[in-house]
Amino acid sequence: MTIFPQPSGGRIDGARHLFAVRAYYEDTDLSGVVYHANYLRWFERARSDLLRLLDIDQRAAVEAGEGAYAVADLAIRYFRPARLDDNVLIVTQCTQMRAASCRMHQRALRLTGAGAEGEVLTEASLRIGFVAPDGQPRRQPKAWREAFETFLSSDAPESESPESSV
Amino acid sequence: MTIFPQPSGGRIDGARHLFAVRAYYEDTDLSGVVYHANYLRWFERARSDLLRLLDIDQRAAVEAGEGAYAVADLAIRYFRPARLDDNVLIVTQCTQMRAASCRMHQRALRLTGAGAEGEVLTEASLRIGFVAPDGQPRRQPKAWREAFETFLSSDAPESESPESSV
Amino acid sequence: MTIFPQPSGGRIDGARHLFAVRAYYEDTDLSGVVYHANYLRWFERARSDLLRLLDIDQRAAVEAGEGAYAVADLAIRYFRPARLDDNVLIVTQCTQMRAASCRMHQRALRLTGAGAEGEVLTEASLRIGFVAPDGQPRRQPKAWREAFETFLSSDAPESESPESSV
Amino acid sequence: MTIFPQPSGGRIDGARHLFAVRAYYEDTDLSGVVYHANYLRWFERARSDLLRLLDIDQRAAVEAGEGAYAVADLAIRYFRPARLDDNVLIVTQCTQMRAASCRMHQRALRLTGAGAEGEVLTEASLRIGFVAPDGQPRRQPKAWREAFETFLSSDAPESESPESSV
Numbered sequence: 001m002t003i004f005p006q007p008s009g010g011r012i013d014g015a016r017h018l019f020a021v022r023a024y025y026e027d028t029d030l031s032g033v034v035y036h037a038n039y040l041r042w043f044e045r046a047r048s049d050l051l052r053l054l055d056i057d058q059r060a061a062v063e064a065g066e067g068a069y070a071v072a073d074l075a076i077r078y079f080r081p082a083r084l085d086d087n088v089l090i091v092t093q094c095t096q097m098r099a100a101s102c103r104m105h106q107r108a109l110r111l112t113g114a115g116a117e118g119e120v121l122t123e124a125s126l127r128i129g130f131v132a133p134d135g136q137p138r139r140q141p142k143a144w145r146e147a148f149e150t151f152l153s154s155d156a157p158e159s160e161s162p163e164s165s166v
Numbered sequence: 167m168t169i170f171p172q173p174s175g176g177r178i179d180g181a182r183h184l185f186a187v188r189a190y191y192e193d194t195d196l197s198g199v200v201y202h203a204n205y206l207r208w209f210e211r212a213r214s215d216l217l218r219l220l221d222i223d224q225r226a227a228v229e230a231g232e233g234a235y236a237v238a239d240l241a242i243r244y245f246r247p248a249r250l251d252d253n254v255l256i257v258t259q260c261t262q263m264r265a266a267s268c269r270m271h272q273r274a275l276r277l278t279g280a281g282a283e284g285e286v287l288t289e290a291s292l293r294i295g296f297v298a299p300d301g302q303p304r305r306q307p308k309a310w311r312e313a314f315e316t317f318l319s320s321d322a323p324e325s326e327s328p329e330s331s332v
Numbered sequence: 333m334t335i336f337p338q339p340s341g342g343r344i345d346g347a348r349h350l351f352a353v354r355a356y357y358e359d360t361d362l363s364g365v366v367y368h369a370n371y372l373r374w375f376e377r378a379r380s381d382l383l384r385l386l387d388i389d390q391r392a393a394v395e396a397g398e399g400a401y402a403v404a405d406l407a408i409r410y411f412r413p414a415r416l417d418d419n420v421l422i423v424t425q426c427t428q429m430r431a432a433s434c435r436m437h438q439r440a441l442r443l444t445g446a447g448a449e450g451e452v453l454t455e456a457s458l459r460i461g462f463v464a465p466d467g468q469p470r471r472q473p474k475a476w477r478e479a480f481e482t483f484l485s486s487d488a489p490e491s492e493s494p495e496s497s498v
Numbered sequence: 499m500t501i502f503p504q505p506s507g508g509r510i511d512g513a514r515h516l517f518a519v520r521a522y523y524e525d526t527d528l529s530g531v532v533y534h535a536n537y538l539r540w541f542e543r544a545r546s547d548l549l550r551l552l553d554i555d556q557r558a559a560v561e562a563g564e565g566a567y568a569v570a571d572l573a574i575r576y577f578r579p580a581r582l583d584d585n586v587l588i589v590t591q592c593t594q595m596r597a598a599s600c601r602m603h604q605r606a607l608r609l610t611g612a613g614a615e616g617e618v619l620t621e622a623s624l625r626i627g628f629v630a631p632d633g634q635p636r637r638q639p640k641a642w643r644e645a646f647e648t649f650l651s652s653d654a655p656e657s658e659s660p661e662s663s664v
Contacts, residue, residue, distance in 0.1 A: 002511060002516075002615075003613075004516055004518065004587055004609060004613060004614065004615060005506065005507070005509050005516050005517060005518045005587070006506070006518050006585060006609070006613060007506050007518045007519055007520035007585050007586075008503065008504070008505050009503070010503055011503050013500060018500075018503050019503060020502065020503045020504050020505045021505055022505035022543075024539075024542060024543045024546055025362060025367065025542055025556075026361065026369065026543070028361050028362035029357050029358065029360050029362070030225075030228055030357060030360035030361070030362075030364055031234045031236070031357075032299070032362055032560075032561075033236075033301075035358060036210075036236070036237040036240070037203045037207050037210070037358065040203035040206065041203050041522075041524040044202075044203070044522060044523055044524060045520075045522045045524070048522050048523060048583075052583065057583075058583070059196075059581065059582040059583050062196055062530075062582070063530075068197045070197065070244065070247075071202040071244055072243070072244055073242065073243045073244065074241070074242050074244075075239070075240070075242075076239065076240050076241075077238070077239045078236065078238055078239065078240075080301065081236075081301060083557065084362055084556065084557040084560070085550065085555075085557050087504060088505075089502055089503070111502060111504070115501075115502060115504060116502065117500075117502060133197075133198070135199075135246065135247060168345060168350075168449075169447075170350055170352065170421055170443060170448065170449060171341070171342055171343050171350050171351060171352045171421070172340070172352050172419060172443070172447060173340050173352045173353055173354035173419050173420075174337065174338070174339050174340030175337070177337050179334060184334075184336055184337050185337060186336065186337045186339045187339055188339035188377075190373075190376060190380050191376055191380060191390075191527050191529075191533065192373040192376060192377070192527065192533060192535065194527050194528035195523050195524065195527060195528070196523060196526035196527070196528075196530055196582055197523075198394075198395075198528055201524060207356075207358040210357055210358060211354075211356045211358070214417075218417065223417075224357075224416065225415065225416040228364075228416070229364075249391065250390065250391040250394070250528055251380075251384065251389075251390070251391050253338060253339050254339075255336055255337070277336060277338070281335075281338060282336065283334075362557075362566075363560060363566045363568065364631070365568075365633075368538065368542075368568070368572070369535045369536070369538035369539050369542070370535070372534065372535035372538065373535050376534075376535070400528075400529045402529065402534070402576065402579075403534040404575070405573070405576065406534070406573070406574050406576075407571070407572070407573040407574075408571065408572050408573075409570070410568065410569055410570055410572075412633065413568075413633060465530070467578065467579060
C-alpha cells in the first residue's frame, strides 16, 4: 500500500505558529528573486494553517454565509530577497485580540541548509478583521475567539514591537 | 486595415499618475472580492506604467545588469473591497526622492459608472529602492532621477500625509 | 475637470475579439520571460471582456446563484516568450456553440512597436462549460447563447483548425 | 532546541513522483473553487520538486546561463474542482525522454480525509523543452538526462495514454 505525502503543515510552538514554504518558479520574477506581493500569499497560507490547527473551519463559515477574515491593514518590510528553491520559515504571532479583529505579526526567515532558522527576509504587522458577506465588521464566532485566546495566552509574545518597528 | 487595441496606458496629470485596471476572475478569491495581495500587483503595474511614461526602460536596465527597483517597505490600508468587473483607478504620487530610493503614495479608487473617481478602496505608502543585481542599494541612474524629479516637482503633492495616515 | 483613464477594453472585429495586455513584473519569472500559467490569466481577461461587450453580466449570474463559465479542457502551445513591457494582442474566436458549452480558440501575438500584429507567442483551444454552483453542467442562459451566436455568426472563423493544430 | 517544520517534499515511488499541496485562499476565485490556471502552478511545483529529488539544480543552471526548462505545450482536462482546504496529490510521470525535451503526464487527485488517493480533479500532458537563455532549444545537460532516465526506467508508466486521452 502506498503512503501518500501530505501537504506541509505547520506547528504551534508556544505562542508562535511555525510554517514552512519553498520558493518556486511561480513565486519569482524577472529580477531573479521572489516577487514582493508573494510574501503576502505565503503569510496568508500560514494564517490559514494556524486556523486549521485551531480547528477553525474557514470554508464552512464562508459557505454558511457567516463571514470571513479579511486583512484590514498591513505593513511589511523587505530586508533580503528569497530565491528559487529557498526554504522559508513563516513565524506567526497574535499580538492582540479584539471582538471583531486581531493583530498579528509575521516574519519570513530563510531556513539554513541544516534546517535551522536563518536570516530574516521580511517582517509584517497586520490587522485582520472578521467581516460579514456584506463587508461589514462582525464579531468573531465565540469558539474562534476562544481558540485564538489559547494560542495568544500560551506564552508571552516575543519582545519585538511590530507596531513601532514596521 | 485593422486597428488593434492597445494595452491601457496611464497618464501624468500634474504631480499625479493616473492608471486604470479592471478586476477579473484571476483577481478575486472565494470571499467574492479581490484578494488582498493583488492590490500590490495593481500598484506595481501603475508604477511600471509611470516609468514607461518617464522613458525609463526597466527591462533594458535589468538585462544590462544595472539594477532594478525593489519595494523596501510598504504599508497598506484596506477600506472597501473591489469586486469582479469593477473599474479601478490607481493614483500614484512620488512624495520623496533620494539618491537610491523614493517614497510613493498610491491609492485605488472605484471608478463610477460615469467614469468618475469614486470611493477609496485601498491606500498605500511605499519606499522603493534601486538595487544592484547582488541586492545591494545603488544610486538610481542620473537620467532616471531627473525624469522623476520632473514628475515630483510639477505640482504640489496632495495634502494627505501617507506616512501618518497609513 | 479631470478625465480619468479607463481600463483597456477590447473590440469585436467581425468574428474575432481583439484585446490587448502588457507584460508586467508580476507576469514574469526567474527565466526573464512570462510565466507559462499567466497566459491563461490573459486569455481569461479577454474572454471576460468579450462577455462584457456582449452585455453578459458574469458577476450578477454568480451572485444570483445562476452559474458561471468554467474551463473544461484547454490545450496550449508556446511558440515564443513574451517579455517585460511587451504589448500583447489576444485574439479570441468562438468556433463552436452548444447548449451548455462552447469551444474557443485564442492566440497571443506580440504587437510591434508600430502597434501592428506581430509574431504568435502562444495559441490555445479551449472548451468552456456553463456550470451550476454545485458544479453540474447547466444550459447557458438563453440571452447569453443568443449574444454569443451573434458573435459566432457575424463572420467566418479563420481557416486554422485549432483542434488539429493544438 | 526548536525543530522547525520543513516545506512539504514529494517522493519518488517507482516511476511516479508524488507531491501534495493544499488549496489556500490565494488559489480560489469568486466561483468558490480553485482558479483554472492555478493547477499549472501546482504542477510546476511538483516538477520542480522532482528535479530537486533527482539532484538537478535549476537555479544554478539559470544563474550560470546554461538554460532552463520551459513548457512547450500542455493539454489539461478539468474534471472536478478543488476547494479551499482540500489536500491535493500531484502525480507526475515522465512518459518520453529526448535530447532536448521530455513529455510528462500529471494528475491532481483529491486526498481523502484518511489521506488516501481520491477523485481525479485534473489531468494534463505536457512537453517540456530545455532552452538556452536566448530561447533556443538546447540539449539537456547529460547528468540531468541520466537522472531522468533513472526515474523513467525504474518502473513501467501507467497504462493510460495521455496523448490520446487528453
